[in-house]
Amino acid sequence: MTDILKSPTRRQLLSMIGKTAGATAMYQAMTTLGFASESSFKAGMELKGAPPGASIIILGAGLAGLTAAYELRKAGYSVKVLEYQNRGGGRSWTVNAGDSYTELGGEVVTCDFEKGNYLNGGPWRLPSHHYGVMHYCKKFGVAMEPFIQENSRAYLHRVNHFNGVPQRLGDVQADVKGYVSELLSKAVNVGGLDRSVNTEDKEMLLEGLKGWGVLNKDYRYERSHDTGTYRGFDIYPGGGLMPDARPSKPIPLNALLQSGMWSDLSNFTVHNHNPTMFQPVGGMGKIGDAFTRECQEMITLNAKVTRINQDDNGVSVHYVDTNGGGNVAKIARADWCICTIPLTVLTQLDINVSKPMKQAMAAVPYDTSFKVALEFKRRFWEQDEWIYGGVTYTDMPITQISYPSDNMFSDGPAALLGGYGFGPTSYKFTALTPKQRIAAALAYGKHIHPQYPKEFKAGTSVVWHRIPWTLGCYGIWSESSRAQYYDTLCSIDNRIVLAGEHCSHIPAWQEGAILSGLDTANRLHKRAKSAV
Amino acid sequence: MTDILKSPTRRQLLSMIGKTAGATAMYQAMTTLGFASESSFKAGMELKGAPPGASIIILGAGLAGLTAAYELRKAGYSVKVLEYQNRGGGRSWTVNAGDSYTELGGEVVTCDFEKGNYLNGGPWRLPSHHYGVMHYCKKFGVAMEPFIQENSRAYLHRVNHFNGVPQRLGDVQADVKGYVSELLSKAVNVGGLDRSVNTEDKEMLLEGLKGWGVLNKDYRYERSHDTGTYRGFDIYPGGGLMPDARPSKPIPLNALLQSGMWSDLSNFTVHNHNPTMFQPVGGMGKIGDAFTRECQEMITLNAKVTRINQDDNGVSVHYVDTNGGGNVAKIARADWCICTIPLTVLTQLDINVSKPMKQAMAAVPYDTSFKVALEFKRRFWEQDEWIYGGVTYTDMPITQISYPSDNMFSDGPAALLGGYGFGPTSYKFTALTPKQRIAAALAYGKHIHPQYPKEFKAGTSVVWHRIPWTLGCYGIWSESSRAQYYDTLCSIDNRIVLAGEHCSHIPAWQEGAILSGLDTANRLHKRAKSAV
Known part of the structure; x- marks a missing residue:
């Protein structure tokens, strides 16, 4: 390196800018490091030239469906989106203060938090390399704030080690x-x-x-x-x-080896959890809201699909229109159909796709997952324990406690994620009533934060196997099921093509849904053009 | 652990809350883990009962001086603070868009950034265990936002390794x-x-x-x-x-071993850099501003101390009042004096302290340090490289590049820290003119970010050995100088006592200044009471 600072004349300084080798080579190296994905993604957005009058019906107004809808409308298609719920966004969903919903079994889950506190029912954090999510969030003006995944003052906890001391x-x-x-x-x-x-x-x-x-x-x-x-x-x-x-x-x-705590460290080194992570200001649902707003004119809410029937000329979707409390059978028809209905639900519908596609649809089980949010009178984790954001991991069934990354240092009630787990522990929570879930999260969490009983204010929860519009959390793939069924599941079956996180290599993440929506839009556009 | 979830009755759930062992023991353990410091700190704030009419003069309106002023006034002292500059806050200082200042040698440093962009001249990040800083920031309403130290997408860079590719x-x-x-x-x-x-x-x-x-x-x-x-x-x-x-x-x-990059990882594991870190919204100077606002009535700005003379009854401080462009010699007198003037400056003043104290004052050299901020037309590090906050380390003289943690995802010009180093590399930058420093930071940084030349907009810098009110960055202690001089430097010398980051075990950090100010206030209060 030319050490120009030994005699810092202006000329030498300027000459150095041109002199030192490597800059060009470096730039080229950088553009191939991790950006290959992004560039194919961006190219995928330049859809143009829909066949005149071509129409597409999209089932499900989650991120996969709305990504496809947004891009295909730009390309010139007539796009209609049918959505079962009374809102768009799908699992990009925040349970806000004052919200309530009815889960499978008839229990009503309420969220009696102070205004501004919330539970992200589904996704809750965004790695900065999820370029698809980041692209649309910037485009749609979704405000971001850092999500603190790793906080060295948060805890690891084992019930039977260190006398239970975190x-x-x-x-x-x-x-x-x-x-x-x-x-x-x-x-x-x-x-x-x-x-x-x-x-x-x-x-x-x-x-x-x-x-x-x-x-x-x-x-x-x-x-x-x-x-x-x-x-x-x-x-x-x-x-x-x-x-x-x-x-x-x-x-x-x-003692460290015996505790098994070492294995928890991967929660911070896994690429999807690497810093810098983000969350939308006001909850993850802001992403779902933004997509919904951008696609508003295309969406029909409260439309319960009952049958999907394709023929040589197009696809007829039978649905029940429950708008305004009604119950009216309707049929929508389009040249093509993108179906993002979760496989748990889709496999129960009447749909005429090929046998291999039916087999693929039936081959993907859905993972179970639960989340409990607890609101406390004050941020004792900050005030008493200097914990600002971050996640504590434990071997109790609550699995983890995540401290809010928003409004840190503020006074007044705040909500933390008091439990979030998968698998057997999740089925246990799913079996509880909404009130019992809160009681359980409190009873467990108290062993990490003894302030719980005194400071508790309210709680809410989401148990995904009781959510009527998904009946599970996300599609689980194994290496062998991928090999056998994935390509089929993603293929265009005559006039119908599936999309969603279950049709991606990033299941459970919004990025998977968005990239699936985009890829599907691309392939369907090509097919539609070649079919003319 | 009682697994109540097997039969989730309400009674069992509630009984569990009382049953499981360990919670009380755990709570006690937590209160002794890292909180011993904080509790002695908080006790130190309950100063009461100043002797009637007792007065204290404090030299320097940085965080050490103002912490002492704030607490001693509460205790009932008549407090006066003399400050050399035309603002309070000392090194808790943000160079804002539109600011300019004159450095030693007569060069004027300007900051021609867009409004909202800034350079934190001194401290720039706060670990969450700096309980003193956090206490006053919360008390004084200084809004915080996360400071991203670690970003896995930032770079490590070695000129002579990997062909210079970061x-x-x-x-x-x-x-x-x-x-x-x-x-x-x-x-x-x-x-x-x-x-x-x-x-x-x-x-x-x-x-x-x-x-x-x-x-x-x-x-x-x-x-x-x-x-x-x-x-x-x-x-x-x-x-x-x-x-x-x-x-x-x-x-x-x-290649990894050869590059020596491994050693850079300590920048993320050192306790003072552990997540979660923070920065005040709008720049570190907001802390200095808040202290200044809270202590406003006590502070006389533009007061250049020339002589500090103690006798058996009190301390006379001679100073030049340059308010309104004047040049008026004045004397202020009080019972006691807390002097936070950096040792670089203090050792050049006429002050009648004991010989051991004089030796201690002369025994602490000041570290050199430079900072260069560069404003670019757009956040190319975010837009092109998905780098949101964090720090890149290099073996070029700029040492590091820190990407702004504020206003991420925004459009328009943004400023990054384009160079920040100590030691020899810092002396080199100190020898450059303000313009040359910017040119050098650009010339080096371009090897990591080839976008530099095209996107550059403006630059500014602080080189601490040219800052007239500190003549250096912070006091350097070695193990042996600590053993020989530290206690003497911190002792009360008849009626004068020193404070500042140089009188702390946390040099260069605001926490050191605040804790020193508080400790000094405490000890002086005791002395003053016993002297009555």
Whole structure:
């Protein structure tokens, strides 16, 4: 590198701008790193030239359906969207203060929060590489704020370890790194890796481990002012003649291994949870709302599809129009149909698709999931425990507690996510009444935050297997079901094509729904043009 | 744990709340984890009962001085604060659009940014465990927003490695973890650690490493869909029949070690940089502004102290009053004096303190530091590279590039921190004219962001050794200088006591200044009461 700063004349400074090698090469490298996906996505938006008079009916006004509707209308199609619910957005849904809904079984779930507090029933956080979501949010003016996934002051908790005392996430992260570094240094120093690592690499490895693991001169991970600098303090360094700082004490290696807490760290390193993450200001439903607003003229709400019948010339969709409390059988017809109805529901409808498609539709089970939000009188997690946002993980059935990333430092009631889990634990919560779910989330959560009983105000929940319009949370794919059924499920079946998160490689995420909607729109557009 | 969910009756749910052990024990444990500091801090605020008529003069309206002023006035003292500058807040200072200032040597630094863009000249980020800062910010209503320190899409960059192509932080983090896990697994499996790890721990260790490092079944860290799930993709998973995902490829271990990038990771694990971090909405200067507003009646601006003279009854402070462009010699007198003037300046003044105190004052050198902010026409780092906040580290003299954490996703010009360094590299920037600094930051930064030249709009800078009111950035302590001089520097010298970040164990951070101010106020109050 030309070190122009040794004699900083203006000419030298300017000449440097042109001189140093690599910039062009670098730029080209960058444009191929992670942007290949995005560019194909953007190209996909330039749909043009629908055949004159061509029409498309889209079933479901979730993000997949509305992405397709938005882009296909731009291309010139006559687009109609039928939606079962009385709102668009689908699972991009926020349960707001004052909302209520009826779940399967007839129980009414209410949300008696103070205005502004909410539960995101479905998706709740956005990685910044979800370029599809980000694209439309920017385009539709959905305001974003950071979502704090990782907070080193949040907890990891195991009922049967550390006497049930929650451990700070940052402590566990530092200790795992410290012990792994100590052990690997030891192995390197006793020659245990001589056949794998050459002498030069060995030295760099030891140096790297020492810094990264915060090891002492003997390559040991032991409490010291240095470890405090990374791991924190029981008594923090002060000003003037305040009491001496006392570094916190590492968790013993054996206890750490026994606890199994190590495995929770992947919740922060998985790419979809990497910083920087975002959430829409006011709840995830703002995305659903924005899509709905942009597509308003195309959407018919309260339309319960009962039959989908295609023939050589088009698709007839039979539905019950429940607008205004009515119950009127209607038929809508179009040249093509994009169906985003969840497979749980779709497999119960009368639809004439090919046998392979029917098999594919039946091959995808839906995952179960529950969420409980708890509103408290004050942000005790911030005020008492200095926890601002972030997620605590536990082996109790609530699985996790997520502290709100919005309105931090504010006074007054606030809602946290008091439970969110999948699988068996979720079925248990699904079996409870709405009130019992709240009681259970409180009873469990109290072992992490003893302030719960005193500060509790209200609760609400979403258990996805009781949500009538999805009957489950999202489509589960295995490697073998993908191999056998995925391409079929996504293929155009004469005049009908499916879309949704279940027709994507990113199930359960809005990104999957949006990219599926876009891909479907693209392929259907091509087919429609070639069919003319 | 009582698994009440097996038979979820209301009675069982309620009984569980009382039953499960550990909650009380847990609560007590929590109150001693990291809160000992805070409670002594809060107790320190309950100053009461100043001796009747007792007066204190405070030199410097930075955070140390104003914390002391605020608390001592509450205790009943007559407090007067003299400030050299035409504003309070000291280094809690934001250079806003339209600002200008004159640095040592006579150069005028301007900030020709669009309204709303700024450079935080001094501190710029707040860890959530800086309880002193957080306390006053909440009390004084300083609005906060998250500061994004860690962004896995930001870069690590080495001029002479990877052909100068910047590497994603998240990639380096994943790869270090992966290779360390692979190597340690290997060492464990070949028996290289049999004397350090018992059989049971060994199994847990291997299992932990496999998950944490994202190793394959042979304990190798190799490109796979799994590594993509953690490390990201060259082509991201898509919807429908979009092109197949392509996981990104790990950096070879040897290249990673050679690059030395590993060492940069500590910038994200050091406790003071742990999430969740914050910044005041509108710039760090909002904190200085808030303190100034709260203490307004006590502060005399434009007061250049020339001599501090104590006697048995009090302290006389000679100063030049430059208010209204004047140049009037004045003397202020009080019973006691808290002096927060940086040691660089103070050691040049006439002050009659004890010899040991004089030695201590002369024993603390000040670190050098520079900052350059660059305003660009658009947020290309967000729009082109999906980087929202976070910090890129490089071995070029600019040392780092920090992307703004505020107003993300907005259109129009935005300013990033285009260079921020210490030590030799900082002296180099200090030697440049304000214009040259900007040119240099552009010339270097372009190797990371080729968009620089095309998008550049304006720049500004702060080089701390040219700032007349500090002549340096902050006090540097070594272990030996602490042992020899720290207690003396903080002691009450008859009627004078020093305060500031240089009188704290947290130099360079506002927390140090605030805690020093509070500690000094406390000790002086005790002394004043006992002196009656």
